[in-house]
Amino acid sequence: MNLPANIEVHPKAYFYGARDLARFRSRAPVALKLGRGSSIDGTCLDVGPNGRIVIGEFTYVSASCIVCDTTIEIGDNVLIAWNAVLIDNYGTHGDRRAAPIKIATGAWIGFEACILPGVTVGEGAVVSARSVVTKDVPPYSVVFGNPARIVKKLTPPA
Numbered sequence: 001m002n003l004p005a006n007i008e009v010h011p012k013a014y015f016y017g018a019r020d021l022a023r024f025r026s027r028a029p030v031a032l033k034l035g036r037g038s039s040i041d042g043t044c045l046d047v048g049p050n051g052r053i054v055i056g057e058f059t060y061v062s063a064s065c066i067v068c069d070t071t072i073e074i075g076d077n078v079l080i081a082w083n084a085v086l087i088d089n090y091g092t093h094g095d096r097r098a099a100p101i102k103i104a105t106g107a108w109i110g111f112e113a114c115i116l117p118g119v120t121v122g123e124g125a126v127v128s129a130r131s132v133v134t135k136d137v138p139p140y141s142v143v144f145g146n147p148a149r150i151v152k153k154l155t156p157p158a
Contacts, residue, residue, distance in 0.1 A: 006031040010057075014039040026051045026068075035059065035076070048089075056105070069098040075105035081129070083112045090117065104139065124154060 006029060009015050013034045023046040024031070031047060034040065035057040042063040047053065051068035055061070056076035063082040066072060069089045074080070080103075089098035099118030103109065107121045110129035121127060122139030131148040142152040 004031070007034075008032070009034045010036040010038070012036050014041070016041045020045050023047070025049055028052045051088075071100040072102075073100070074103045075107070075123075077106045078103050078108070080109040081111035081113070084109045085112075085114045087114070088117045107137075124156060126154070 003009065004024065006026060008030055013036060015034060020040060020043055023044065026047040027049050028051065031052055032045065033054045035055055037058040038055050040061045043061050044065045046065065046067040048069040052071045053066060053068055055074045056078065058076055059074055059078040061080045064080050064084040067087040067089065072086055072088055086101055088101050097117060101115055101117065102120040104121060104123040106124040108126045109115065110127055110131065112130045113127045114132045115121065116134050119133050119136060121133065121137045122141065124140040125137045126142045127133055127137065127148065128142065128144040131144055132146040133143065134147045137143050140154040140156050141150045142154065143149060144151045
């Protein structure tokens with residue numbers, strides 16, 4: 001598969017399908033970086049002219065939708081389930097309210113969850129299925145609902 005020159009895929013990463021790039025318009029020097037052992041499978045990448053997506057190592061993004069006008073950073077060992085939506089703007093490219101999203105190392109994003117502009121999901125946090133995240137999620141927390149709220153604190157690994 002021929003990828004645009006501004007996409008960097010580690011030799012041991014997996015990127016499935018050119019259809020993922022149908023709405024990829026970024027002109028950033030490195031618009032998508034996919035780390036070692038990571039996979040993007042059937043995910044719509046709607047990336048505007050200034051958008052940039054960085055995905056760490058051993059992360060899996062399954063049949064989701066990433067809409068990016070600024071920056072979306074996804075850490076190492078993250079799981080993003082099917083039909084999740086990460087959107088850093090409010091529906092129109094060039095929106096002044098666009099704000100970066102960060103998903104920290106070891107976070108899990110449940111199926112059909114929605115992460116809105118400006119949100120940081122902390123290390124080891126879990127976003128439950130179909131939750132709508134409108135504000136930051138602290139590390140090692142479980143959030144649920146619309147809008148998402150903390151329902152449990154997890155014990156960080158020793």
